[in-house]
Amino acid sequence: MVFEPPLYLDACATTPLTQAARLAMDQAQDLAWGNPSSLHGFGLAALESLERSRWLAAELLGTTPEAVHFCSGATESVHLALLGLAEAFARPARLVISAVEHPALNAAADQLRRRGWQVSTLPVDATGRVLLEPLQELLQPPTRLVSVIGAQSEVGTVQPMAAIASLCRAAGVLLHSDAVQLVPQQPLLFDASGIDLLTLTAHKLGGPRGIGALLVRPACLPLLKPVLGGGSQEQGLRSGTEAVVLAAGFAAALQQRVQWLASDQANALRQRRDVLLAALLAIPGLQLSGPDPAHQERLPHHISLTAQSATGQALSGRRLVRALWHQGVAASSGSACSSGAGDSAASPVLLAMGYEPAQAAAGLRFSLLPDTDAQQLRLLPAALQAAMAACC
Ligand SMILES: Cc1ncc(COP(=O)(O)O)c(C=O)c1O
Structure with a gap:
């Protein structure tokens, strides 16, 4: 027996581009192909399209446009979150991550380790759920930052993010979450979540490859430093000419997915x-x-x-x-x-x-x-x- 057409059951790896995303991208490619930093009409049209995408993404994710920083995807976003925040502290401190993070997050944590940070790993139970007791014990100096994957891609475990966020808040420790797998499957309102920084990517929810976002709570913005220098786009946090067309596809796919979730x-x-x-x-x-x-x-x-x-x-x-x-x-x-x-x-x-x-x-x-x-x-x-x- 051979499935014809083939049966695609690998949505956690990536998803096909939705028709809505394709249409939005075609439109942006035709009408908003300029550089958003240019002062002429082509630039203004691109800027307007980019900001419309940002505004839509923010509304769908329960936050403000200022919180949304577009970047090339989740791999970049988790590096910006961890390395960018580490810059805020005068001396290396401690980062706590779960034992079931994506390799991208582990790689960013390794970079902090090489800069003198301690990295502690939170154990999980037999179902992949992080244990809260050891977290509580680790939430004391020198811990400054915790990062927990919102939902584990390999075994599907949805982590108790609300409980983790309230423990981190009470201890005055910042919390980042890689929510790449969670956002496409469960409604999430960033401002109400208690999470300080959140990573997502478009290609897991019907959007294009090569774009993602880091959401940053306003109070954390002054702490976060860029990882790459350049044209200071995305509120100075992420240099590089903005991917206006991909952002349009991302926002359209997100809109369709959030409506579907409801x-x-x-x-x-x-x-x-x-x-x-x-x-x-x-x-x-x-x-x-x-x-x-x-x-x-x-x-x-x-x-x-x-x-x-x-x-x-x-x-x-x-x-x-x-x-x-x-x-x-x-x-x-x-x-x-x-x-x-x-x-x-x-x-x-x-x-x-x-x-x-x-x-x-x-x-x-x-x-x-x-x-x-x-x-x-x-x-x-x-x-x-x-x-x-x-x-x-
Ligand atoms: C949980 C998780 N984090 C991060 C990534 C990396 O995402 P991107 O391909 O956007 O860099 C993936 C993709 O496989 C993922 O599943």
Whole structure:
């Protein structure tokens, strides 16, 4: 059996450009292609388009336009947040991050480490949820900054951001969150969230690749310093001629996604995910990894599993992904950024959750698009069983 057209179940990796984003970008490309810093009409048209995108993004995310700083994506945004804030402190202090961050955030933390900062890692439980007690203990000097991923991409864990924010607030410690996976799946109002800095990216929610944003609470703005020098765009925080066309696509995609989240369709997708999950868990050798959606917070479009053979041997997630693609199914092993080599590479996220190395190489993820329909999903369990048989 081969899915024709192929079945795309890798929304956590990226999403196709929506029609709304494409239209907005075409329009901006035609009418607002100038440089927003130019003083003539072409520049003014570009500036107007850029500020309209900023205003729309701010309104959709429950904040003010001054909080929204466009940049090239989440990788840049997390570096600006961590390295830019570190500049505010006269001497190196302590950064606390969770054990299940994206490699981009870990890389920014490593840079701080090389500058003399202490970096402490917050442990997670067996479902990938950060533990609040150790956080409480770490929220004392020299801790100045905490960064916690809003929702974990590999295992779908939605972190208790409200509780984390109130602990950080009470301790006077700044909080950044990589909300790349959270924003496309759950309504989020930045000003009410208690989070000081928030990272998001357009390509996970139907927008174009190459644009994201760092939201910054007004009180933190004077603390944040640019990482790159140049033309001082984006309130002096992010130099480089602004990507007006991409910003238009980002704002349009965000608008469509926020409207979708408020609709019955979002709930219907969650139900389709639950039906699929039940069918997959009926297959011998498959186990859920991450939170059980029946009891805990989990991204509503997300399924993560570990796989083993009938004899109890862990199956390589990467091999399963390739075997699924032979049948036209696009999934992810969830260990694209892994330690170890080749098909037996263990996922650092699963290791942090307490999995043995062999099991930590057996992760498999399906993440649904808003328009993935039940009919398409009906044949997935049989395809996965065939893939497992091929990998034994
Ligand atoms: C949680 C998370 N953070 C950061 C990134 C990096 O995003 P970008 O591709 O916009 O740099 C990703 C993308 O894979 C992600 O899933």
